[in-house]
Amino acid sequence: MANTTESNVPGDDVLEEPVPAMQQLLDNPFLLLFIGIAVPTVLYTIWGVMEIVNLPIAK
Amino acid sequence: MAVNRNFRTCPTTGLVFHEPAEKLMRWNAVVAVVALLIGGVLAIGVLLTRWQAVHLLQADLFYQFLTAHGLNMLVFWIIFFEMAILYFASSTLLRCRLATPGMAWVGFWLMVVGALLNNYAVLRGDSSVMFTSYAPMGAHPTFYAGLILFAVGALIACFVFFGTLVIAKAERTYHGSVPLVTFGAITAAIIAVFTIATGAIILIPTLLWSLGLIEHIDSLMYRTIWWGFGHSSQQINVAAHVSVWYAGAAVVFGAKPMSEKVSRTAFLLYIFFLQLASAHHLLADPGLTSNWKIFNTSYAMYLAVLASMVHGLTVPGSIEVAQRQKGFNNGLFEWLRKAPWGNAPFVAVFISIVGFGFLGGISGVMMGTEQLNLIIHNTLYVPGHFHATVVIGTTLAFMGLTYFLIPVLFRRKVAFGNMATWQAYIFGISMSGFSVFMMGAGTLGAPRRHWDISFAGNPFGYEFPATAWLMIALMGIFGVGALVGGAMYLAITVYSVFLGEKIQTPDFATVSAKRGMAPAPQPVAVGATGHGAGVGAWGMVAPGTFVLALVFLTSFVLYYFVNWKYLSTVWPLR
Missing domain, CATH: 1.20.210.10 (Cytochrome c oxidase-like, subunit I domain)
Structure with missing residues (x-):
């Protein structure tokens, strides 16, 4: 459900239009923190480690 | 408590x-x-x-x-x-x-x-x-x-x-x-x-x-x-110094971002993709597949590069719009000619943007291409690249910020008159030459990690082209210039902070604030009188920046092509 913003101009408390989903994402530092850790952890670290772990051992 | x-x-x-x-x-x-x-x-x-x-x-x-x-x-x-x-x-x-x-x-x-x-x-x-x-x-x-x-x-x-x-x-x-x-x-x-x-x-x-x-x-x-x-530790720097660029444009020119949405989306691309560029250090390593290497560098990293290009366009663009609104609206580059070239924070930020983009950015994309990486892997090119990104891009931006913060944070005047401006020029230009010649020597194969590049006394010596030695000598000369610039920064900063003239603020008092201390917001004029309205040329609010961006893209394409051509000569496939 989209949030709404309240005008902070004194004397003006009419509800304005809903906040777009993209702006909700950009305004949520903890969601961004989660994304910023999850994406490189999966695509760089875990994927890379799995490739190394699956290398056959030389005999 | x-x-x-x-x-x-x-x-x-x-x-x-x-x-x-x-x-x-x-x-x-x-x-x-x-x-x-x-x-x-x-x-x-x-x-x-x-x-x-x-x-x-x-x-x-x-x-x-x-x-x-x-x-x-x-x-x-x-x-x-x-x-x-x-x-x-x-x-x-x-x-x-x-x-x-x-x-x-x-x-x-x-x-x-x-x-x-x-x-x-x-x-x-x-x-x-x-x-x-x-x-x-x-x-x-x-x-x-x-x-x-x-x-x-x-x-x-x-x-x-x-x-x-x-x-x-x-x-x-x-x-x-x-x-x-x-x-x-x-x-x-x-x-x-x-x-x-x-x-x-x-x-x-x-x-x-x-x-x-x-x-x-x-x-x-x-x-x-x-x-x-x-590598990610250096990506913290990129996000930090880009923030300093925006701050510098706002402080010196009162510039507003050309588009908050675009700039924030570019930062979002950093959050998603910037750390993945770490993989370009492993492009020559066996054991990791090309899928992993190419996805992390040639796909994901390019999206982070796109973000850097957006910042590299919007920061000068916002400066251009601010300058044009002040009346420097003639031709393509009056806004740039009449920029405050004697203002140390501006000079530092400007050279930081140009050096980071043209030297650090273009070379970084070249290095991040798996095939091209073979030309320069573990050569002097690599420190040449990161001196362009971390030293010209980050350190110089931080130096510019320092000259802003000395009066604001330490309440002291920046010492030694115009020396701060000269410092930004000397350090920025010298470090640019240092990085260029280091990358040049690296392109010709000069190694990065060995103490003695000439391999003197080794049973299997290697003769580098004479140009490589010339590049290394020029790197040394420009490096000395960068050392002088760095010493000037330290002298100005240490003297200003500890011995500099205090800025007197009569009736100064630290006050205890209550919750919700922000002042009531003021409505911002938008729409017909929006940012950049009434300035510019050819239907663009920042045509000069657009031309500079085209120069950048042309350089980018040419350099990329030259390196593919060079790869075909150093590693011929017949």
């Missing part, structure tokens, strides 16, 4: 400083400059050894100097300064009290102890493993313990930053979205958390290995995870 709610308002800028945050900013900035001083002194030895005509230090001493130079410059100087930026971007820009100042001091002292311990390990002489410290080359346990303590301290500082964002929102000290500079700092802090966590994953077992508690560290595993720390 009572919460300190004492704030100071800067009479010059109107910026609001929370007392504990201000103190932390000062201490972090001062320690950062001390690290820069140590790294700078060590740079003399490194440069005069790399400059083959001088070749000053013996091998052992060279590697020792190089290790300490790399760590003090790439880690301690920059991250201490970035912590000051995080506190500034949260507490000051959001006009909010700092979360848990006590924890912030714990973090700060952990960072100081960690930096001292790491320097002690290198000073002992048995930890000359360079910045990369590749296992199975081992260092003294205090080397790793120092880095871990430093990382834990920095992590605490990052969470103090996030806590401050929570307080600002809860106490409604700002309205709507956080300012763009704060958003850039959020990006830097997010990358920092990933970086530090990755560092812990690899440095803790390596510490145990150095203590003899673990038998073996796999070298490829070490390199893969370590670069998640080593």
Whole structure:
């Protein structure tokens, strides 16, 4: 459900239009923190480690 | 426990400083400059050894100097300064009290102890493993313990930053979205958390290995995870110095971002993709597949590069719009000709943008291409590239910010008249020449990690083209210029902060503020009188920047093509 913003101009408390989903994402530092850790952890670290772990051992 | 709610308002800028945050900013900035001083002194030895005509230090001493130079410059100087930026971007820009100042001091002292311990390990002489410290080359346990303590301290500082964002929102000290500079700092802090966590994953077992508690560290595993720390730590810098660019444009010109949405989306691309560029250090390593390498570099990294190009376009674009609105609206470049070329923060930020884009950015994309990487892997090209990104891009931007902060934060005048402006020119131009000639020598095969580039006395010598030696000599000359510029910065900063003329502020008083201290928001004029309306030419508000962007893209395409052509000559496929 989209949030709404309240005008902070004194004397003006009419509800304005809903906040777009993209702006909700950009305004949520903890969601961004989660994304910023999850994406490189999966695509760089875990994927890379799995490739190394699956290398056959030389005999 | 009572919460300190004492704030100071800067009479010059109107910026609001929370007392504990201000103190932390000062201490972090001062320690950062001390690290820069140590790294700078060590740079003399490194440069005069790399400059083959001088070749000053013996091998052992060279590697020792190089290790300490790399760590003090790439880690301690920059991250201490970035912590000051995080506190500034949260507490000051959001006009909010700092979360848990006590924890912030714990973090700060952990960072100081960690930096001292790491320097002690290198000073002992048995930890000359360079910045990369590749296992199975081992260092003294205090080397790793120092880095871990430093990382834990920095992590605490990052969470103090996030806590401050929570307080600002809860106490409604700002309205709507956080300012763009704060958003850039959020990006830097997010990358920092990933970086530090990755560092812990690899440095803790390596510490145990150095203590003899673990038998073996796999070298490829070490390199893969370590670069998640080593390269991402430099991506914190990118997000931080781009934030400084936006701040510089706002401070010097009163410029507003051309599009907040576009700039924030570009920062979002950093959050998604910037850390993945770490893979370009492993492009020549066996064991990792081309799928992993190419996805992380040639796909994901390009999206981060796109973000950098957006910032590189929007910051000068916003400056152009601000200048045109002031009346410098003739032709394509009157706004640039009549820019304040005697203003040190502007000069530093401008050279930082141009150097980072043209030298660091284009070379970074070339290096990140798996095939082209073969030409320059482990050559002098690599330090040439990162001196363009980290030194011209980040350090020079931070130098410019320092000249703004000395009066604002330390309440002192910047000493020695115009020397700060000259410093920005000398350091920026010299470091640009240094990076270009280093990359040139690297392109011709001059190695990066060997103490003696000439391989003198080796049974299988190698004759480099004479041009490579010319490049190295020019690198040495420009390097000396950069050292002079660095020394000027240190002299100006240290003298100004400790001995400079105090800025008197009559009737100054620190006041205790109550919750919700932000003033009522003022409606911003938009629409018909929106940003950039009525200026520009040919239907564009920033045509000069558009032309500069085309010059950049042409250079980019040409350089990329030249390197593919060069690859076909050094590695002919018949």
